[in-house]
Amino acid sequence: DAMVIQNPRYQVTQFGKPVTLSCSQTLNHNVMYWYQQKSSQAPKLLFHYYDKDFNNEADTPDNFQSRRPNTSFCFLDIRSPGLGDAAMYLCATSRDPGGRETQYFGPGTRLLVL
């Protein structure tokens, strides 16, 4: 089945230690998104790629970076995780950009910062 896969499902890191979260998709969608979701809150968009074009949200900290080496894969790099970065990180895809496009979410990676 076509799907969005995230690895790992749970990640524990130390304060200040770089961590990379990965996302892959078999939907062949053009757009890949990274969201941060904290407990009892709505998903918050960090950035997205439309093909190779990177679009950063104005309020996304510089601590967060992303890479999309090909259509199928996208990575979220947190250079120096702080305690406030503990959250669920959701990857999503859509066929094309636009508010009418359905977004397909992966299962998420829950990040714990010690």
Add this chain to the structure above:
Amino acid sequence: GQQVMQIPQYQHVQEGEDFTTYCNSSTTLSNIQWYKQRPGGHPVFLIQLVKSGEVKKQKRLTFQFGEAKKNSSLHITATQTTDVGTYFCAGPRYSSASKIIFGSGTRLSIRP
């Protein structure tokens, strides 16, 4: 800035009771989507509404888009334990139509 608010924030109902969540946008929306997120899960797309006044049904779920396209509602008839989760509405960002903004969400819990 653009805001999409949902009420109530939480709803606890007896199984079999009805449930409604309301979504209100500060700006007119070209369309609205609804997602469901089970506890510990990820958002899953439910439906999209595009037309003013549109009503769509999925079994026990009824979705409505307001005439002014600034509000929407989701009504669940005779809730079941499988309906537990958080329901989010989402609409296009006013500043960038390539992105969506999620509502604040309504968490539904059910007493068996």
